[in-house]
Amino acid sequence: xxxxxxxxxxxxxxxxxxxxxxxxxxxNGQFFVLLGPSGCGKTTTLxxxxxLEIPTSGKILLGGDDVxxxxxxxxxxxxxxxxxxxxxxxxxxxxxxxxxxTQLTARAETRRRVDEVAQMLRIEHLLPLxxxxxxxxxxxxxxxxxxxxxxxxxxxxxxxxxxLDAEFREMMCGELRRLHDRIGATTVYVTxxxxxxxxxxxxxxxxxxxEVLQAGPPQDVYDRPRNMFVAGFIGSPxxxxxxxDGGAANGAHEVRVAGAHISVPRLHAGVxxxxxxxxxxxxxxxxxxxxxxxxNVFAVEYMGSTQLVTVDTPxxxxxxxxxxxxxxEMRSTVGLQMDATRVVVFDKDSEQALPSDxxxxxxxx
Amino acid sequence: MAEISxxxxxxxxxxxxxxxxxxxxxxDGEFFVLLGPTGAGKTxLLRLAAGLERADSGSIAIGATDVTRMQPAHRDVTxxxxxxxxxxxxxxxxxxxxxxxSPRHRxxENQIARKVNQVAELLGIGEKLQNRxxxxxxxxxxxxxxxxxxxxxxxxxxxxxxxxxLDAKLRADLRVELKRIQADLGATIIYVTxxxxxxxxxANRIGVMNQGRLIQVxxxxxxxxxxxxxxxxxxxxxxxxNLVPAQMLPTxxxxxxxxxxxxxxxxxxxxxxxPHGQVSLVETLGAxxxxxxxxxxxxxxxxxxxxxxxxxxxxxxxxxxxGRAIFxxxxxxxxxx
Numbered sequence: 001x002x003x004x005x006x007x008x009x010x011x012x013x014x015x016x017x018x019x020x021x022x023x024x025x026x027x028n029g030q031f032f033v034l035l036g037p038s039g040c041g042k043t044t045t046l047x048x049x050x051x052l053e054i055p056t057s058g059k060i061l062l063g064g065d066d067v068x069x070x071x072x073x074x075x076x077x078x079x080x081x082x083x084x085x086x087x088x089x090x091x092x093x094x095x096x097x098x099x100x101x102t103q104l105t106a107r108a109e110t111r112r113r114v115d116e117v118a119q120m121l122r123i124e125h126l127l128p129l130x131x132x133x134x135x136x137x138x139x140x141x142x143x144x145x146x147x148x149x150x151x152x153x154x155x156x157x158x159x160x161x162x163x164l165d166a167e168f169r170e171m172m173c174g175e176l177r178r179l180h181d182r183i184g185a186t187t188v189y190v191t192x193x194x195x196x197x198x199x200x201x202x203x204x205x206x207x208x209x210x211e212v213l214q215a216g217p218p219q220d221v222y223d224r225p226r227n228m229f230v231a232g233f234i235g236s237p238x239x240x241x242x243x244x245d246g247g248a249a250n251g252a253h254e255v256r257v258a259g260a261h262i263s264v265p266r267l268h269a270g271v272x273x274x275x276x277x278x279x280x281x282x283x284x285x286x287x288x289x290x291x292x293x294x295x296n297v298f299a300v301e302y303m304g305s306t307q308l309v310t311v312d313t314p315x316x317x318x319x320x321x322x323x324x325x326x327x328x329e330m331r332s333t334v335g336l337q338m339d340a341t342r343v344v345v346f347d348k349d350s351e352q353a354l355p356s357d358x359x360x361x362x363x364x365x
Numbered sequence: 366m367a368e369i370s371x372x373x374x375x376x377x378x379x380x381x382x383x384x385x386x387x388x389x390x391x392x393d394g395e396f397f398v399l400l401g402p403t404g405a406g407k408t409x410l411l412r413l414a415a416g417l418e419r420a421d422s423g424s425i426a427i428g429a430t431d432v433t434r435m436q437p438a439h440r441d442v443t444x445x446x447x448x449x450x451x452x453x454x455x456x457x458x459x460x461x462x463x464x465x466x467s468p469r470h471r472x473x474e475n476q477i478a479r480k481v482n483q484v485a486e487l488l489g490i491g492e493k494l495q496n497r498x499x500x501x502x503x504x505x506x507x508x509x510x511x512x513x514x515x516x517x518x519x520x521x522x523x524x525x526x527x528x529x530x531l532d533a534k535l536r537a538d539l540r541v542e543l544k545r546i547q548a549d550l551g552a553t554i555i556y557v558t559x560x561x562x563x564x565x566x567x568a569n570r571i572g573v574m575n576q577g578r579l580i581q582v583x584x585x586x587x588x589x590x591x592x593x594x595x596x597x598x599x600x601x602x603x604x605x606x607n608l609v610p611a612q613m614l615p616t617x618x619x620x621x622x623x624x625x626x627x628x629x630x631x632x633x634x635x636x637x638x639x640p641h642g643q644v645s646l647v648e649t650l651g652a653x654x655x656x657x658x659x660x661x662x663x664x665x666x667x668x669x670x671x672x673x674x675x676x677x678x679x680x681x682x683x684x685x686x687x688g689r690a691i692f693x694x695x696x697x698x699x700x701x702x
Binding site for chain 1: 384533534537540543544545548560562565567586589601602603604626629631632638645648649650651652653655657668677
């Protein structure tokens with residue numbers, strides 16, 4: 001297993017820049033997720049790591065070796081496209097053994113490694129069975145086993161669960177993550193699904209338009225987004241954005257939104273008149289009769305463990321998550337209270353978060 | 366709008382009993398959601414109500430009228446399909462106006478314009494009326510398709526997964542719009558989906574279907590907290606409910622006959638005097654964290670509020686939140702606590 005380092009990686013196709021000056025280090029044994037909308041450059045980045053694309057400029061290091069211009073086959077990396085494809089005419093054991101066969105591994109060694117992988121995936125009892133009759137989850141496990149049996153230095157996965165229905169995807173997410181915890185292989189995983197990224201990654205890098213906008217542990221990126229794109233892309237329902245009346249000064253710990261005073265983490269920079277926006281997540285807004293910001297309930301959606309309330313305020317529509325124990329009526333007027341420690345203030349023009357007690361992280365500035 | 370009453374419907378395709386002894390009354394102004402996996406018979410049921418299929422036996426009434434043998438066109442219901450079926454060469458306006466210009470409904474143009482504008486406003490596509498249908502995004506096309514149903518004033522709307530082709534964010538936005546429009550119009554809707562989240566958020570009542578049968582009909586809250594059986598319990602809620610053998614939780618007071626205890630992930634409490642388990646997986650989801658706990662070979666999922674930190678390998682004790690455990694007998698049927 002190995003560390004993967006990308007330095008100033010750049011890739012242009014004719015007049016289109018797919019990846020722009022990207023630098024990151026994927027630690028040995030890390031589960032690293034490249035997250036972004038389609039066309040953001042995440043798959044191109046992955047393909048460059050795999051050796052399927054040659055960068056226009058920049059470097060790729062695999063375990064300290066410069067592999068930038070090395071062919072894909074010489075990189076000792078397993079690229080997993082989808083966990084679907086199994087050979088239907090072979091049984092489970094033969095499917096698992098197949099990648100070793102092409103590498104001309106000795107028969108006894110093959111047998112030993114198939115047994116080992118089957119045990120790891122808890123599919124020993126399935127080894128003699130034809131793959132045709134397997135349940136969906138078991139099929140995925142066999143496919144996964146086929147990817148790991150070669151013991152590559154790193155796994156690269158391009159939306160491997162994309163084709164699965166929601167239920168399987170959820171299950172396979174857990175399965176993949178558990179497998180990773182067991183074998184500790186460096187993994188780079190590409191997805192456009194933020195839930196998947198949050199759930200699986202040790203670290204995630206959010207990309208847009210060829211650029212890495214922010215990288216870090218999922219919870220940190222969620223709690224302290226550096227710009228509006230990241231803030232809006234991660235989290236479901238999305239973070240609410242509401243415009244600030246006037247501006248805000250360096251050192252302020254309160255802003256006004258539609259006339260209401262909203263407490264925010266102390267700001268370490270100011271924002272000009274008409275340029276400020278607050279970002280607040282649905283779970284950080286409470287319905288509270290004394291709340292300064294008031295609005296009309298547009299809809300209430302019961303979600304089992306919680307309910308989602310959509311409220312139209314003079315500053316715009318927002319969504320909040322409320323406990324399922326309170327009763328909220330459609331068309332009623334409610335007061336809203338925001339968790340003052342969790343509000344992010346953005347500059348609308350640069351889309352960057354203003355530094356604050358929250359965004360600088362340590363609470364002391 | 367009108368009540369829809371389905372009485373003892375049966376429908377067979379070859380060897381498959383698609384609909385079995387199906388009885389349901391959807392109230393006037395109710396948003397009713399049929400929830401079930403692929404092949405459960407939901408779409409067939411909707412097609413029977415629309416008159417696109419003929420039932421082998423049973424009867425269907427819409428309002429006071431028995432429509433069992435009536436042609437689709439005479440039933441005065443509007444069907445919204447999964448795929449937007451728009452006329453590509455028409456503008457949005459003409460697509461919306463189309464149902465009103467049909468020979469059966471022909472209205473004066475000024476009334477059509479008023480109605481079209483009103484619906485377009487409602488759906489937030491007022492500015493797109495002069496665009497060609499093909500120049501719209503997927504979400505806009507689906508809004509037009511729903512709008513085409515709304516311009517008419519039928520006795521009921523029948524909707525077959527109308528949001529399933531949209532991406533997650535758009536689906537969430539349209540879901541809340543649709544719910545509000547339904548409430549404002551007082552429309553009767555039968556809505557079919559396999560998405561439990563959609564069912565819970567949209568429905569006044571949910572009917573859970575499996576293999577052509579209606580398993581349980583209740584409000585989302587009832588069905589979530591008092592599922593009829595383990596099948597229904599598993600269909601609703603994400604992450605999924607934990608079903609564990611009763612002997613695993615000896616400290617829980619169970620009614621006689623309890624074999625399985627169901628505990629929703631948000632009702633798993635850590636600490637206390639329950640059994641020990643080992644954390645096998647931690648998933649941070651932003652607003653909350655899901656952890657999986659290996660408890661003597663049983664996987665138990667717990668949904669934790671933000672801020673509680675756990676690590677793989679850590680030992681914890683688990684118990685259901687007081688009063689929130691759900692009890693099932695050997696056949697998987699719920700026993701009242």
